[in-house]
Amino acid sequence: MAPPANRRPGHSRRAQYGLFLGYVVAVAGMIVAVLLLVIAIIDPRGFAAIKGAALDATTPASSGGRSIVGVLRGAGDGISNYFRAGSQNGRLQRELAAARRELVKAHAAQAENRRLLRLLHLGQTAQDEVTVARIVGSSFDSPRRFATLSAGRSSGVRIGQPVRSPDGLIGRVLETGQWAARVLLITDGASSVPVRSVRDGTPALAAGRGDGTIELRTLEVGANPFRRGDILVTSGIGGIFPPNIPVATVTGHDGDTAIARPLAEPARADFAIVQPVYQPAAGGSLDLAAPQPVAPPIVGPPAAAGPARATPANRQQDPRYQPALQQQPAAATPTQAPPQ
Amino acid sequence: MSRIIHSQADLAMRDLRLRYIPVVSTGLAIFLTLLPFIPSAPLLPDFGFLMLITWRLLRPEIWTARMALGLGLLSDLVAGHPLGQAMLLWTATFLVFDLVDARLGFRDYWMDWLIAAAALILHAAGAWYIALMMGSDVDFRVMLPQIGLSILAYPIATQIVVSLDRRRLGG
Numbered sequence: 001m002a003p004p005a006n007r008r009p010g011h012s013r014r015a016q017y018g019l020f021l022g023y024v025v026a027v028a029g030m031i032v033a034v035l036l037l038v039i040a041i042i043d044p045r046g047f048a049a050i051k052g053a054a055l056d057a058t059t060p061a062s063s064g065g066r067s068i069v070g071v072l073r074g075a076g077d078g079i080s081n082y083f084r085a086g087s088q089n090g091r092l093q094r095e096l097a098a099a100r101r102e103l104v105k106a107h108a109a110q111a112e113n114r115r116l117l118r119l120l121h122l123g124q125t126a127q128d129e130v131t132v133a134r135i136v137g138s139s140f141d142s143p144r145r146f147a148t149l150s151a152g153r154s155s156g157v158r159i160g161q162p163v164r165s166p167d168g169l170i171g172r173v174l175e176t177g178q179w180a181a182r183v184l185l186i187t188d189g190a191s192s193v194p195v196r197s198v199r200d201g202t203p204a205l206a207a208g209r210g211d212g213t214i215e216l217r218t219l220e221v222g223a224n225p226f227r228r229g230d231i232l233v234t235s236g237i238g239g240i241f242p243p244n245i246p247v248a249t250v251t252g253h254d255g256d257t258a259i260a261r262p263l264a265e266p267a268r269a270d271f272a273i274v275q276p277v278y279q280p281a282a283g284g285s286l287d288l289a290a291p292q293p294v295a296p297p298i299v300g301p302p303a304a305a306g307p308a309r310a311t312p313a314n315r316q317q318d319p320r321y322q323p324a325l326q327q328q329p330a331a332a333t334p335t336q337a338p339p340q
Numbered sequence: 341m342s343r344i345i346h347s348q349a350d351l352a353m354r355d356l357r358l359r360y361i362p363v364v365s366t367g368l369a370i371f372l373t374l375l376p377f378i379p380s381a382p383l384l385p386d387f388g389f390l391m392l393i394t395w396r397l398l399r400p401e402i403w404t405a406r407m408a409l410g411l412g413l414l415s416d417l418v419a420g421h422p423l424g425q426a427m428l429l430w431t432a433t434f435l436v437f438d439l440v441d442a443r444l445g446f447r448d449y450w451m452d453w454l455i456a457a458a459a460l461i462l463h464a465a466g467a468w469y470i471a472l473m474m475g476s477d478v479d480f481r482v483m484l485p486q487i488g489l490s491i492l493a494y495p496i497a498t499q500i501v502v503s504l505d506r507r508r509l510g511g
Contacts, residue, residue: 019404023435026405030431033412036424041473047423054417061374138378139420141386143464143471143483146420147378175420182420187380189476210478212380267378 045159045175052177056152059180062137063150130274131155135170135183135266143210145188146174147266149181149274157181157274160240165269168246168262169193169234173274183272186247186262187212194237195247197230206232206247206260214248216258226250226258239279354510361508362402365501366391366411373419382483385490386463388415392430393437393459394497397452398505400441405434421467422474429466433459453494460490 010016039046081088133151151157153176163170163183171191175182184191187208195206195216202225205217216226230250236243248260266272345351370388377384392411396403412426419426440455441447447455464483471478 022404022406026409026431026435029406029409030428030435033409033424033428033431037422037428037470037473040422040424044422044474050417051420051423055420058371058374058418061371062376135378137374137376139373140375140377140379140382140384141373141419141486142421143382143468143478144421144474144476145380148420189471189478190474208476208478210381210476210482265380267380 048159048175051175051182052152055148055175055177055180055182059136059148059150059177062148063134128276130157130161130276132271132273133157133181135269135272136180138185138266143189145185145191145208145210147171147183147185149173149183149272150179151274152177152179152181154178155274158277160277162241162245162275162277163272164245164275165264165266165272167269168248168264169241170262170264170266170269170272172240181274185266187214193241193247194235195232196235197226198233199227199230200225202226203235203237204232204258209259212261213251214260214262215254216250216260218258224253224256224258226253226260228252231263232260236278240277242275242278357508357510361504362395362399363407363411365504366395367414370411370415370418373415382486383489385460385486385493386415386419388419389426389430389433389463390460390490390493390497391501393433393456394494394501396434396437397447397456398498398501400437403434405431405438408434422470425467425470429463432466433463449498452498453491456494457491460494461487464490 036047131151133149133155135147136150137148139146147170149157149163157173157176159173159176161173163172169186171183171185171188173181174184185208186193186206187210189208189210191208193206194203196203203219204226205219206214207217209215216232218225228250232247232249234241234243234245234247246263248262250258250260252259345354366388369391372387388411392408408430409427412428412430413423415421415426415430416423437455437459444451464487465480468478468480468483
């Protein structure tokens with residue numbers, strides 16, 4: 001039906017002007033909104049103060065509800081565990097046995113790793129935590145994947161810091177308020193984490209897909225090097241995320257790209273650990289970066305030296321000996337992915 | 341509740357109800373986004389927007405388009421969208437609804453649902469496009485579960501709004 005020719009609400013001038021003014025305000029408001037969006041796209045950190053204050057004001061509500069949801073979910077898990085107790089017991093025992101074997105291997109590798117680092121005079125960059133907080137909410141009604149963290153600037157949380165749980169990487173801090181912070185989860189479409197495969201050290205970029213999975217973009221073109229069950233850890237490239245935080249496990253392929261699922265599930269993580277930026281210079285300007293002392297040239301043993309375990313004890317005591325240089329892939333990946 | 345007004349206080353109460361029940365209920369729906377659910381994909385509807393269009397479709401006369409502007413600002417701040425997203429999308433929706441109302445002589449419940457479904461799809465598409473401009477490169481199919489659930493939630497929102505409206509009018 002065609003619109004009526006006369007849309008006036010009546011003969012009252014006041015009503016007519018009121019209606020007209022309403023449209024003027026609405027259209028002007030839309031123009032302002034577009035400008036705000038343009039500013040947000042050009043400078044995502046604009047309006048940080050306003051958004052931080054809004055975050056502070058709204059977080060207590062989420063924190064309160066979180067404990068209730070936790071109780072309900074715990075009850076659900078308990079009931080389902082009861083019904084699956086038998087099969088679960090067997091599976092857990094098998095997993096425990098496998099884990100014990102892996103643990104012994106990991107201990108050995110860790111000891112060796114420490115020794116090698118000492119030899120290389122590479123003190124590990126401090127990896128202490130900024131704070132431990134709870135994840136209390138998320139942006140469940142938007143295409144973005146954000147989570148709200150119950151700690152903010154007053155606890156030392158700053159924009160850009162990595163956030164992890166004991167299971168693995170969760171994301172990085174995007175906005176901060178005084179008592180709350182917003183975290184960009186690794187499953188968000190704008191998130192990109194440099195990772196490497198534990199099995200063979202293949203580097204890749206883990207980009208979120210927005211639906212809870214992660215896409216692995218390899219740096220080389222051609223056959224996809226990832227297999228199902230491969231575990232990915234952060235590589236430390238880029239300087240924001242510390243190396244060797246577990247990130248995801250490969251679940252399958254979608255065309256040429258490998259799809260992975262994050263190991264840390266923010267909904268189940270009781271605590272989130274905020275860590276300092278691995279190398280703070282990575283976030284600042286180049287002038288602030290302290291010059292790194294150049295390592296002296298390495299005097300290695302003859303190239304015929306075997307792998308580290310076969311090294312005779314007297315050679316292991318030699319401070320100039322660098323087994324890590326003799327067996328690159330194996331030394332870079334001291335642990336192996338569990339067989340599927 | 342009696343329809344007869346006994347005192348000035350009753351009158352004031354009645355006026356408050358008439359004016360503020362829609363705004364306050366939509367505001368509360370906006371605050372539902374603070375519920376501590378952390379799903380891995382967008383799944384739950386944008387309750388604020390759902391409530392807003394339900395009120396608008398049921399009672400076209402109570403709000404002008406600029407009301408969507410203010411409520412959109414509140415939604416942006418509470419939900420952590422980029423500032424301006426809900427302001428733009430919600431106000432645009434209201435202007436489109438005004439055009440639709442001018443074209444259609446009447447609407448019934450099924451047409452309301454259809455119009456609401458179109459609005460919900462466009463709203464999700466707009467949010468997705470703004471996320472894309474902000475650097476979040478995700479497939480649009482990610483939004484489909486949320487769109488489906490929102491459309492199915494419209495009758496429930498209508499029930500809630502109708503009962504609130506009955507209270508508002510003092511029935």
